[in-house]
Amino acid sequence: MDSPRPPAESHFITQEPYYERVGTEVELFDAAYANGLPILLKGPTGCGKTRFMEYMAWRLKRPLITVSCHDDLTTSDLVGRYLVKGGETIWVDGPLTRAVRAGGICYLDEIVEARKDTMVVIHPLADDRRMMPIEKLGQLLQAPREFCLAISYNPGYQSVLKELKQSTRQRFVALSFDYPKAELEAKIIRHETGLDEAATAKLLKLAEMTRNLKGNGLEEGASTRLLVHAGKLIAQGIDARAACEGAVSLALTDDDDMIAAVNELIAALF
Amino acid sequence: MAISPPLGREALARRLEAAFDVEFTFHKVDHLVEILAPLERDTQDFILGWVERIASTNIQVSYEFTRRVVEALDRLDRRVIEAWAVHAMDTYDSRGLRPALEVLFKVDDFLAHAHAHAAGAFFDEVKTVLANFLCGLSGRRLELKSGEQPYTDSEKLFLPNVTAGMESEADNFLLCKAQVAFMWAQTRFGSCRTDFDTVFAGFADPARALSIFQALDGLRLEICLAHELPGLWRDMQTLSARHGDAALPPPWQALAQALAARPEAPETALALLNDAYPLDPPACRIYQAALHPQAIAEMRNARMAREKMLLRVKLAQLAEEHRENPEAQIPPADAAKKPAQFEARQEGQGWELTLDDQPIAPPVDVNQLLTSVLLDWGEIPPEMLTAAGDGEYDPALYEEKEKNPDDVWQGTYHEEGAHLYPEWDHARQHYRKNWCVLREIDLKPGASGYVDGVIEKYQGLVKHLRRTFEAMRDESRLLKRQAQGDDVDIDALVEALADAGDGREMSDQLFMHMHRTDRSLAVMFMVDMSGSTRGWINDAEREALVMLCESLETLGDRYAIYGFSGQTRKRCEIYRIKTFEQPYDAATKARIAGIVPQDYTRMGAAIRHLAKLLNGVDAKTKLLITLSDGKPDDYFDVYRGAYGIEDTRQALFEARRSGVHPFCITIDREAKEYLPYMYGHANWVEIDDVKKLPLKVADIYRRLTT
Ligand SMILES: Nc1ncnc2c1ncn2[C@@H]1O[C@H](COP(=O)(O)OP(=O)(O)OP(=O)(O)O)[C@@H](O)[C@H]1O
Ligand SMILES: [Mg+2]
Numbered sequence: 007m008d009s010p011r012p013p014a015e016s017h018f019i020t021q022e023p024y025y026e027r028v029g030t031e032v033e034l035f036d037a038a039y040a041n042g043l044p045i046l047l048k049g050p051t052g053c054g055k056t057r058f059m060e061y062m063a064w065r066l067k068r069p070l071i072t073v074s075c076h077d078d079l080t081t082s083d084l085v086g087r088y089l090v091k092g093g094e095t096i097w098v099d100g101p102l103t104r105a106v107r108a109g110g111i112c113y114l115d116e117i118v119e120a121r122k123d124t125m126v127v128i129h130p131l132a133d134d135r136r137m138m139p140i141e142k143l144g145q146l147l148q149a150p151r152e153f154c155l156a157i158s159y160n161p162g163y164q165s166v167l168k169e170l171k172q173s174t175r176q177r178f179v180a181l182s183f184d185y186p187k188a189e190l191e192a193k194i195i196r197h198e199t200g201l202d203e204a205a206t207a208k209l210l211k212l213a214e215m216t217r218n219l220k221g222n223g224l225e226e227g228a229s230t231r232l233l234v235h236a237g238k239l240i241a242q243g244i245d246a247r248a249a250c251e252g253a254v255s256l257a258l259t260d261d262d263d264m265i266a267a268v269n270e271l272i273a274a275l276f
Numbered sequence: 277m278a279i280s281p282p283l284g285r286e287a288l289a290r291r292l293e294a295a296f297d298v299e300f301t302f303h304k305v306d307h308l309v310e311i312l313a314p315l316e317r318d319t320q321d322f323i324l325g326w327v328e329r330i331a332s333t334n335i336q337v338s339y340e341f342t343r344r345v346v347e348a349l350d351r352l353d354r355r356v357i358e359a360w361a362v363h364a365m366d367t368y369d370s371r372g373l374r375p376a377l378e379v380l381f382k383v384d385d386f387l388a389h390a391h392a393h394a395a396g397a398f399f400d401e402v403k404t405v406l407a408n409f410l411c412g413l414s415g416r417r418l419e420l421k422s423g424e425q426p427y428t429d430s431e432k433l434f435l436p437n438v439t440a441g442m443e444s445e446a447d448n449f450l451l452c453k454a455q456v457a458f459m460w461a462q463t464r465f466g467s468c469r470t471d472f473d474t475v476f477a478g479f480a481d482p483a484r485a486l487s488i489f490q491a492l493d494g495l496r497l498e499i500c501l502a503h504e505l506p507g508l509w510r511d512m513q514t515l516s517a518r519h520g521d522a523a524l525p526p527p528w529q530a531l532a533q534a535l536a537a538r539p540e541a542p543e544t545a546l547a548l549l550n551d552a553y554p555l556d557p558p559a560c561r562i563y564q565a566a567l568h569p570q571a572i573a574e575m576r577n578a579r580m581a582r583e584k585m586l587l588r589v590k591l592a593q594l595a596e597e598h599r600e601n602p603e604a605q606i607p608p609a610d611a612a613k614k615p616a617q618f619e620a621r622q623e624g625q626g627w628e629l630t631l632d633d634q635p636i637a638p639p640v641d642v643n644q645l646l647t648s649v650l651l652d653w654g655e656i657p658p659e660m661l662t663a664a665g666d667g668e669y670d671p672a673l674y675e676e677k678e679k680n681p682d683d684v685w686q687g688t689y690h691e692e693g694a695h696l697y698p699e700w701d702h703a704r705q706h707y708r709k710n711w712c713v714l715r716e717i718d719l720k721p722g723a724s725g726y727v728d729g730v731i732e733k734y735q736g737l738v739k740h741l742r743r744t745f746e747a748m749r750d751e752s753r754l755l756k757r758q759a760q761g762d763d764v765d766i767d768a769l770v771e772a773l774a775d776a777g778d779g780r781e782m783s784d785q786l787f788m789h790m791h792r793t794d795r796s797l798a799v800m801f802m803v804d805m806s807g808s809t810r811g812w813i814n815d816a817e818r819e820a821l822v823m824l825c826e827s828l829e830t831l832g833d834r835y836a837i838y839g840f841s842g843q844t845r846k847r848c849e850i851y852r853i854k855t856f857e858q859p860y861d862a863a864t865k866a867r868i869a870g871i872v873p874q875d876y877t878r879m880g881a882a883i884r885h886l887a888k889l890l891n892g893v894d895a896k897t898k899l900l901i902t903l904s905d906g907k908p909d910d911y912f913d914v915y916r917g918a919y920g921i922e923d924t925r926q927a928l929f930e931a932r933r934s935g936v937h938p939f940c941i942t943i944d945r946e947a948k949e950y951l952p953y954m955y956g957h958a959n960w961v962e963i964d965d966v967k968k969l970p971l972k973v974a975d976i977y978r979r980l981t982t
Contacts, residue, residue, distance in 0.1 A: 080762070082760075082761075082762055087760055087761075087762075088764075088787075089759075089760060089784070090772075090782070090784045090786050091784070092782075187623075187624060188624045214414065214624075214625050215412035215413065215414075216412065217625070218411060218412050218413070218414060218625075219408060219411055219412050222408070222411050223408055223411075247507070263404045263405055263408065264408060266405045267404075267405045267406075267407075267408030267409045267411075267412065268408075268412070270405060270406075270409045270453060271409055271412045271413075272507075273507050273508065273511070274409075274453075274457065274505040274507050274508035274511075275505060275506065275507050275508075276506070276507045
């Protein structure tokens with residue numbers, strides 16, 4: 007449980023990631039970045055937030071450091087800690103510190119999952135001070151102009167415990183994401199999977215059907231990501247019904263009746 | 277495997293006499309013994325098993341069953357016999373003795389449907405999956421109901437109780453699915469918006485016109501389905517072929533081709549009505565549902581008026597919200613006077629509304645209204661997009677009324693607003709469907725000073741409890757000698773330095789790490805309010821609740837308190853004392869004081885209901901703690917004894933499967949006999965002293981959270 011976490015990936019993105027603009031999100035991000043404002047991405051799972059961040063990192067030519075937050079993530083995991091090696095203590099920067107020092111983009115995915123105390127370091131970074139205290143080192147880092155803090159948050163899974171506090175959310179410029187409109191979603195699926203128009207249209211119809219079931223037994227409809235998964239399996243030569251059962255119905259829910267219903271919808275379509 | 281010898285006459289007689297309670301009922305068993313005696317042991321056991329199960333429901337029914345079962349066994353396999361027995365018992369439950377005996381007397385009727393019972397698709401079994409299937413298809417929200425034959429009134433789809441048109445079970449399910457899709461298509465592709473009266477009035481024989489239209493429209497819908505749901509369309513063709521539906525006569529094939537030009541509009545079928553009128557209608561395909569113009573028209577007329585009103589009222593609300601929004605740029609002069617005029621445009625699945633050239637995202641209910649209006653009118657008439665003016669409609673017409681549960685027992689009995697729950701009949705080894713009628717009721721508050729009095733009385737204990745629970749709140753453990761952590765572990769470091777000094781390898785486990793257990797817990801207290809708690813037990817329960825609340829408040833976990841009692845299955849009551857949302861305030865305290873003994877204890881229904889409420893809360897750990905004085909019992913009812921224990925056990929089992937941890941705290945000295953059976957050995961405690969109760973709860977907590 008308490009083994010060292012694998013270092014968060016950090017890299018310059020050299021190849022342009024495939025990203026379809028949905029609205030004015032790119033312009034908004036550009037403007038926020040130019041003004042040193044932190045950014046909050048809101049939206050359901052699998053709708054392109056991570057892809058967008060990759061695209062923006064490439065566009066702004068900054069390294070992207072992504073941290074997936076979980077309920078055991080502490081301040082030290084973000085900031086850094088002392089380790090002992092060969093009889094000496096050495097300080098190791100956490101991903102957030104590395105991003106600040108490198109003037110990179112730090113993307114904290116699913117921020118509400120993190121422990122409450124992590125907010126202590128995020129708050130001063132996210133207002134106009136743009137400072138990061140490293141208590142253990144007695145340092146106060148000033149973030150360079152290039153540094154950018156972005157967090158994501160899915161308001162769908164409402165739970166009293168997991169809501170973003172006002173004092174946090176009001177520091178950020180929010181960008182709202184949702185599943186792309188049908189035409190755009192079709193384009194994305196075709197690009198990502200290489201499927202033809204007819205097959206893509208069926209996947210989209212399936213998505214629509216599962217989204218109709220949201221709140222009526224399903225917590226969430228099929229995301230763009232699930233459609234891409236199913237599409238990739240189909241492009242690979244897997245029978246369409248089997249591909250969708252595996253990539254969509256089983257991925258959506260554990261409820262047997264619901265799985266059966268989604269499978270019936272799949273069987274009606276393909 | 278050794279085959280046991282058949283039971284002798286004497287043994288048979290004893291079993292039957294016991295089952296029929298002959299001492300009191302004076303049923304003669306001699307001739308039944310004669311019937312059973314020549315059978316093999318295995319068959320005897322099978323029959324006697326069912327005889328006894330049915331007898332637990334009704335002896336008369338069981339007696340008549342026994343008289344007929346052997347003859348039936350010659351013709352039917354056991355699965356069908358079981359279905360027959362269960363059907364008779366279900367009939368007894370829902371309609372009483374006469375009709376149940378009828379089922380048994382008319383064994384041939386049943387046999388005629390034996391295939392249906394062996395291979396048919398039962399509505400009850402397919403409805404969950406098909407209702408969800410239906411919900412996934414687009415359009416108006418439709419309901420799936422059981423009825424005489426498949427048809428739709430444009431809001432509800434009806435399927436028969438048993439569908440058995442096909443040979444195999446799998447095909448019969450597919451048939452149901454195809455029928456559902458066909459009826460959905462009738463609502464989705466405009467069949468239901470046809471003005472039947474006007475259309476058929478022009479024909480000499482309106483009935484013939486209807487059947488011709490139905491045939492044309494069926495062909496049209498098939499084209500739509502083939503396009504929309506190609507997978508299902510393939511299945512439908514297979515079904516039709518297996519069922520041996522006749523091929524389409526050539527003139528009809530030509531009509532089908534004509535329909536393909538614009539299949540999505542019902543007008544395409546209407547336009548061909550004159551041409552097709554002289555032809556004989558083709559035979560119906562097995563999956564086609566009949567059109568009921570009458571039912572559809574009635575529904576539609578009521579709906580069109582209602583939805584027009586609802587839409588316009590909702591739009592008025594939207595306009596008001598929109599115009600209050602300071603960012604909205606309102607043409608200043610006419611904003612106040614003219615009613616807002618919206619425009620609507622379909623956008624994929626949903627709708628886009630604009631008002632004063634500004635887009636407004638319609639809420640879900642408006643979205644659905646627009647979809648429904650479109651299905652009825654074929655477009656959205658502009659007058660429907662005019663926001664309703666002030667006082668244009670009587671609010672009583674659109675504001676939803678709720679029946680007050682307190683009024684239920686005044687006047688005629690009704691089940692509106694009640695929750696229906698199944699009950700487990702252990703003798704029958706089946707659920708009795710929709711057996712318990714349960715209602716939630718607000719508990720009347722009691723004396724306001726009661727809670728403070730209790731706190732004063734147990735001052736010391738309350739303080740002690742608070743401390744115990746407080747300690748639990750920050751149950752963090754300091755993990756020492758970690759490879760990483762928030763602080764240096766001095767002991768480990770000193771040791772390591774010493775090691776290094778001695779030339780030994782230095783450990784790298786030199787840190788301390790604070791491990792916090794994030795508590796995500798919700799507790800539901802289910803308090804026995806049956807008449808048997810009258811006296812000190814009721815006092816004990818109330819005092820315990822006070823102390824629990826005092827303790828739980830320090831912990832900050834979510835908790836709720838409900839009481840339960842009732843009388844007979846038609847009147848199970850759940851009293852709201854504190855919901856998860858309500859604070860522990862003066863009103864809640866007064867309700868705790870108001871916990872007074874009522875009637876009986878039908879525990880199963882209460883557990884099923886409260887587990888459902890508990891499952892609606894987002895928490896990692898969910899506890900259902902029952903405070904009770906004893907075993908399940910109900911008014912002059914089978915619920916007393918084994919039946920009640922078995923149903924309670926089953927309900928607890930269901931709760932556990934859904935992720936709830938049930939516990940029982942009992943004040944019953946005889947509990948040892950049956951509580952372990954219901955709750956499992958570790959999950960109950962007996963308490964003879966109230967003061968111990970909150971401490972016990974603290975124990976349970978600790979066990980579950982560490
Ligand atoms: N606008 C888009 N342009 C290109 N691809 C997209 C777009 N939106 C979604 N996708 C596709 O959807 C997939 C899932 O998106 P992504 O991983 O970015 O989701 P996410 O919003 O980060 O989800 P989560 O909240 O679960 O992390 C991507 O891999 C990509 O194939
Ligand atoms: Mg992501």
